[in-house]
Amino acid sequence: MASIARRKFDVLIVGAGGSGMRASLQLALAGLRVAVLSKVFPTRSHTVAAQGGIGASLGNMSEDHWHYHFYDTVKGSDWLGDQDAIEFMCREAPQAVYELEHFGMPFDRNADGTIYQRPFGGHTANFGEKPVQRACAAADRTGHAMLHTLYQQNVRARTQFFIEWMAIDLLRDAEGDVLGVTALEIETGEVAILEAKATLLATGGAGRIYAASTNAYINTGDGLGMAARAGIPLEDMEFWQFHPTGVAGAGVLLTEGCRGEGAVLRNASGERFMERYAPTLKDLAPRDFISRAMDQEIKEGRGCGPSGDHVLLDMTHLGADTIRRRLPSVLEIGRRFANVDIVREPIPVVPTIHYQMGGIPTNLHGQVVAPAADGSQRVVNGLYAVGECACVSVHGANRLGTNSLLDLLVFGRAAGNHIAGAGLAASAHKTLPNDAADPTLTRLARLESARDGEYAQAVAGELRRTMQQHASVFRTQAGMDEGVRKVAALRARAEGIGLKDRSRVFNTERVEALEVANLIECAEATMVSAAARRECRGAHTVKDYERPADDPQFPLGRNDRDWLRHTLWLREGSRLAYKPVNLKPLTVEPIPPKLRTF
């Protein structure tokens, strides 16, 4: 270990997307020594691809209240979201958006100069009565505008970035405290130990465990893999959101803001089929609901195209002006990825993997919590997680559109504040065990020495096809059980990955191999958690457990008696544990579970 460079910081943030940079800004302003590590230049992080908006009950368009937002989010989560966390997020939302505006965010504006808000799926006024305009938007580039704004403010605050550094493993001591990470500087191939009094994981989701995904190539669940290898559980990983409108064949996202601005989904006969499935919210029902309806239409032979394998998103009635002003990127994507001029013709879409509801379990401050030997939930000293890699849990079994960007802002800030309030500048670094970096070095050495190893992407490709086949919109018990076996086999195959490229300099094959190690953890957590949950809830729909809405025992297949609880997957032995859902908000009345129709 003597040969490895060591650097020390007060705080280490892994990931420079929306949540990581919101946290780093808070910490830099508090005067702490912060290092932010990122595989890519900060503005290339996947937050940049978010299109539609940030949910906050500003009430700029019509009456709105955070209570309504709270209700919508609880119902959207199919009651799996923790109501204390949901209250915290929805109550903080307006402040989080105003702050971002003060940072320079170029929001669209209303005639009176306030922030423009558009309708979005599952967002209603007066507890489900009618759609409300809650999504604070910058055209259909909200994530881009937000990520750049946060980077800009970090430039101003002189945050120290380590760009194109990939974190490999968490470092824990015998007491289980996290003392930093091992990391690879991609340009030089050097491995270093970065010590910190607090380590914040903000590495985003693992959407690349699926073949058809709206996610960037970098979304390989690195923080989740690191946590799993360090013995920290992953929560609710069976819940993956299929976004209803991915461009058929390309996977590229078309924002729900299209439907917010008035677009509708049509089947082969031109019918606006969502009217049948969700009479009140129609095309603005939550995503799990719409994706299932689309899949149903396709399965029952009402899909479009020569193979009947997609439906159409119709924006032709919106007019060129609205489309150019509110949906310019969608216009561009239609032309580039589907040869479709959305002003004139509808565009083929299919439900496409988009968002990971589960993640590393945390409390409201972003502190990672894990079960202790006695079964109680304990804070892991020195470790925080925020954003898509974390599960606090505000999204439960299905996230509402616009709540992801909000999650990044609210919990990025909360974690930053909590770390800033911990008095770290005055405390000393704990002593790092001598063998702390050994697992990383062993893993890297094995990669280097595997002369005839397989290319990482060959294994990853097979993994993605497996997940796509066995953990999709509609799942079956037999299919998931088979998926569990296949993923276990792929884990063994991943051990045989090797490198053809032996260069030290910007070796992307090495990075990909390290990423696949993280993908495997996320895929196995997903598959095993899914196969064990014997009900239908939110995005987890299993044919074997489907029931009608008027089922006396389990309406719509949701089994609150046995399954109103969070899954915890532990890597060692691929073991599952469970913990209760928090149904008690902080200050308001709870929203008790009820039938989920729209």
Place this chain on the structure above:
Amino acid sequence: MAGPSDAGTPPSSRSFRIFRFDPDRDDKPRMQDYRIALDGGERMLLDALLRLKAEDPSLALRRSCREGVCGSDAMNINGRNGLACITNLQDLTDPIVLRPLPGLPVIRDLVVDMTQFFKQYHSIRPYLVNDSPPPEKERLQSPEEREALEGSYECILCACCSTACPSFWWNPDKFVGPAGLLQAHRFIADSRDEATAERLDDLEDPYRLFRCHTIMNCVDVCPKGLNPSRAIGRIKELLVKRIV
């Protein structure tokens, strides 16, 4: 789950000539020829490059969002800067010649060192400056004032423009370059920003702004269809107005 139906092109093979340089092994750069069988599912240049990378994993390139919004995969494609992920293979003639962005040091293959590019970006104070105590809610901005940011804030910092600019090639340390100046304009144009005078002072310099000779390569190559040249013109107008 519905499968993809919209294939790009029929199965074919395409030829590439790609700049290769690995400082760990090579004394000097070389061009390497490839012929790659495509199955028809590859629509964009990036799709083909990832197919090629499965056969030769040693080829280094940056990529992330694969939809033209993160700005990672800028490169010189058949002599013209662009993003691999939104360059349609059908629009390219063979052999497809790929080089790193011109004018920046090469780290390896198609990966360039962007330090100088970002240094110029950082030099324009790329953040809103407004030290007045903020209101309880949002700062108000009329739709017309917001409109002034259109065409500037959308920049993805891919560096296609600056590395296509001869003025930037000659003076990368002194000339801000089109990308940086576009962002300078974004903040000058923002009704909420209070540092317009300082921003203009900073740019009133024979090199920082006035090395732009309206060659317009920046406009020609911008993958987002932005017009840095027009933004630079507006900054020059403001400087003139200030004197008058």
